[in-house]
Amino acid sequence: MSQAATAVQTDTNAEHHEELSFLYKYILPTDHKIIAMQYIFTGMIMAVIGGYFAYAFRMQLAFPGELVPLYGLVGPGEYNMLVTNHGTIMIFWVAMPVLIAGFGNYIIPLMIGCDDMVFPRLNRLSYQIFLASTLVLILSFFVKGGGFGGAWTAYPPLSSVAEYSLTDWGASLWVLAVALEFVSFLLGGINFVTTTMNARAPGMKMMDIPIAVWFIVLAVILFMASVGPLIAGAVMLFMDQRIGTSFFLPSGGGDPLLWQHLFWFFGHPEVYVVLLPTLGIVADIITVFSRKKLFGYKTVLYTAFATGGLSFVVWAHHQFIAGIDPRMANVFVVTTVLISIPLAEMMFSYIATLYGGSIELKTPMLWALSFIAAFLIGGVTGIYLGASALDVYFHDSYFVLAHFHYTFFPITIIGMFAAITFWFPKMFGRMMNDTLGKIHFWGTFIPFNCIFLPLFFLGLAGQHRRIYNYNHFPDLATQELQNIRIFATVSLIVMLCFQLVFIYNFFVSMFKGKKAPDNPWNANTLEWSTPSPPPHGNFKTLPTVYRGAYEYSVPGREMDYWPQNEPPEES
Amino acid sequence: MSMHGPIATHRSATGVPTGRLAVWWLMASEIFIFGGLIACFVLFKLNGTPGFEDASLTSLTAGAVNTFVLLTSSLTVVLAHAAIEKGDREKSFLYIWYTIGGGFVFLGVKAYEYTGKIINGHIITENLFWSFYYTMTGLHALHVIGGMVIMALISFDIRKGHNYQRVELIGIYWHFVDLIWIFLFPLLYIANF
Amino acid sequence: MSEAYAHPNYVKIWIWLLVLLALSVAGPMLEIPTLTIITAFGIAIVKAFLVAANFMHLKFEKKIIWFLLLMSICMLGVFFFGVAPDIMMTEGDQWIDCIADKSCVEQRL
Amino acid sequence: MIEYFVYSASSFAGEIDDLFFVITLIIGFWFFLTFGALVYFIFKFRRKDGVKAQYITGEKHSETKWTHYPHFAVIAMDVVIIAVNILVWVNIKQTLPPRDNLVRVIGQQWSWSFIHAGPDGELDTADDVATVNDLHLKIGDTYHFELQSRDVLHNFAVPAFRLRQDAVPGRTISGWFKPTKIGTYDLQCAEMCGYGHGIMGAAVTVHSEESYNTTMAQIQNGTYESHYQKRMGTKTPLPSYTSQVDDEDSFAVLLASIF
Incomplete structure (x- = not known):
């Protein structure tokens, strides 16, 4: 470590990186770019599984009791298993690996100008643990009794007693998979934070870091600070299931509410853990495609700090009617509604960034703008649910469901497509087809709204979540409501079909697309100053940074961008 | 941090060496894991959940001996660090193995204690206190075992003459394990009312 | 290891720790519950501080590390006090009955 | 609005419906304002050849007021929401009227x-x-x-x-x-x-x-x-x-x- 303080700053690092065998290059890589691909591809495969589950249970809701094509009959137990694992997969195995671990791995070293993560082998280990957790989760679908069906929140005693859940090993493997996944992201997170804190290119000050990197690191810090109690809780839940302790069983002196607190103390920051990376990616994309400096870089950053801090003190708004002390609910209403202030300011800043710009509606920009539009709906409907008295009516209804799909869908799916279409040229050295990209965009965004906007009205009509067949509730079994359900399901199928366009575009472009230049979008950040795709070691000469990441359209310059690593002209 | 590690590993924008920074982050997240467990324990205890008076059945002597052992092993591991800073590999190697020996003594006492409890019928499912007792000390013991394994690997590494900084890193981890025990000791052994 | 700092006298710290340990073991023998709490947990905190500051070299560490650790402990505090009203004030099932009686609510508030 | 879908059959149903209405008004206002601005900007500031984007840092007071003033307004409306909500909540869940x-x-x-x-x-x-x-x-x-x-x-x-x-x-x-x-x-x-x-x-x-x-x-x-x-x-x-x-x-x- 003696050379740490006097790091060799601009040596050519070609000699470190000799050619590796296929095994070490693609199967056991230490290169952050390959690990990022592994995360992204695993996440996308899991997204296909999650989407398939959504298809199966939406079909059951629209046509109850019918055989679902490509699936079969969805009974009550299977329905519970499908919704539970759809939620779990989409949050823990799609949003987190793709957005944080995948794109975090890909862009952090490139954007801060270093040759790799600080702990490449730790990085590999965290992917391998993640892969193990994925396999455990998939295994849990096939054990006796089927996959876990106690909702992704896994409230005990249902999740902790096999006689209640009827999924003995399904529940245990589910807890095990989730715990492994947490360990994986803890290790990965330590790597991300340390890299960004220590390994920045010379000259890169805190306020020169691109927002995308800032937000991913903030997300990771939020994750690390919130997940600990839930890991403890997962250990306790696992012991309740397998050893027979009674941490969460009232009959043995435990308390089921304790798990809810442990879960939501993690669960609410988790929302911001997956939200922040997408917000950061979107900030980078809208500045590039509107050729504008980000409006109020510091304001945006501070609002993110405020959001992150507040997210730790709002968790009980998920439990307003769960039997908590009603007086505490008032405290949590105040903190919950307060969170709208920094987020509103951040949204205002994003929209203000567009003002006076020169907006070019390329596919990544369409995704980024649609994220803002959709997230606005998701954000404002959150106010309803933060109000405890309204939560009395809306708790666990389709209103909640529509609300968080209006946040999670933009975050996960739209954010993922925005990031993939934006960095695809850098990742594979080829351009994606813009026309197909736009077809895919409209084919996803319009059906998305058709799926979830009607669900707000189902929620207003008092329809509850996680019920496999509404015929059992006469108030809900009316033809009008059923028509809405069918409409949403049909929209879902349309949306899923349009994903084929993306898959086609993705793979054809990867091998046959137009060769991409180093900097196809004329962007400022460091990753665009290296060849596409970047070689092992990222930069031929490690860059030095001279300015912030968003110096677009600076007056007096001929070019409308000004890369971070371009030395200032002598004057 | 192999010889061919990336340049990124050797940068230090914060002024804290990368390895140490990472270990501190690890410690911060461990605080949450153990802290979450301890918080749950305290919640149930202050709530007067039946069974928590069983704290009087834990052996204060065994607990005190274990505290003594861990404190002493903390001393030896920090002396190992001091020795390696002076470049004295052999002395450092020896001190690391004293620490590992301390770990073995700790686990031995722990095993003796568990045996006594189980023979008397205080198994993990008896009541909430014993559930917490075995969970917390068990998780802590796993950390002790993990630390011992890593320490053994490091000791041979430094004898060959590389990765000296790792002695300090495992030291920080070991002290943290010691710290956890410092809080578990009064919780489980002393506060028996 | 690039930073040079004087090593504290580790053996002296160790002896202090042992003295504190002896005190915390002796504490309960007086059989005064309040005193036991003070000797047990007060001394635990002092011991923890001694270990952290000297053995873990926190004394010489950058402020950011302090910040990091304090932040963790604060978050735990938030967690504890957010959960405590639900788990600890239940006393079985009485607390909602208490809400029912308005005068009782006012007392509690 | 909820009444349109479901009967309101209890004494506090009306209060919750009113709360819903109040919040709908407030957030509806914000939603259409921001959404309108977003759509307007997208159409107004499309790329035109020879027109360079403006250089706005968003750090001067004359610029930040465009996000700061709305954000103070958000605070004010949040206070309204919180106040109305707590009134309703205290009535429904926190007080227990004498029983029949x-x-x-x-x-x-x-x-x-x-x-x-x-x-x-x-x-x-x-x-x-x-x-x-x-x-x-x-x-x-x-x-x-x-x-x-x-x-x-x-x-x-x-x-x-x-x-x-x-x-x-x-x-x-x-x-x-x-x-x-x-x-x-x-x-x-x-x-x-x-x-x-x-x-x-x-x-x-x-x-x-x-x-x-x-x-x-x-x-x-x-x-x-x-x-x-x-x-x-x-x-x-x-x-x-x-x-x-x-x-x-x-x-x-x-x-x-x-x-």
């Missing part, structure tokens, strides 16, 4: 048992009336409920009453409601409770005084026909209604009859 009647609600996998206090208004006396999946209420009475669970978490949810409360095993949770509209409404379990969560419903019937007394007498004589079962039998068939659903139905009825 009492009912114990017990959730279990996967049915509801109700113990009506009977004429004396006290539970655990000889005149208690127990029913399964059928709750009978007298219009205009302020009811207290004692909510219990035998196994896992359940949720006592009656959308028409805007009422919802988790049943937690090991605790008795009390609360209140006051039915104000005669009719039969759905009770749905709103907390995942396992395999039969999707069938765990019950019928809540609000009676006039006279019909309430008749029904109670019928239950005690054993001549009563379950509202729940009647209701399940007469629901409108859906286009894709198949025999499998009938099987599930009989399963639900079977379960109900066991308890």
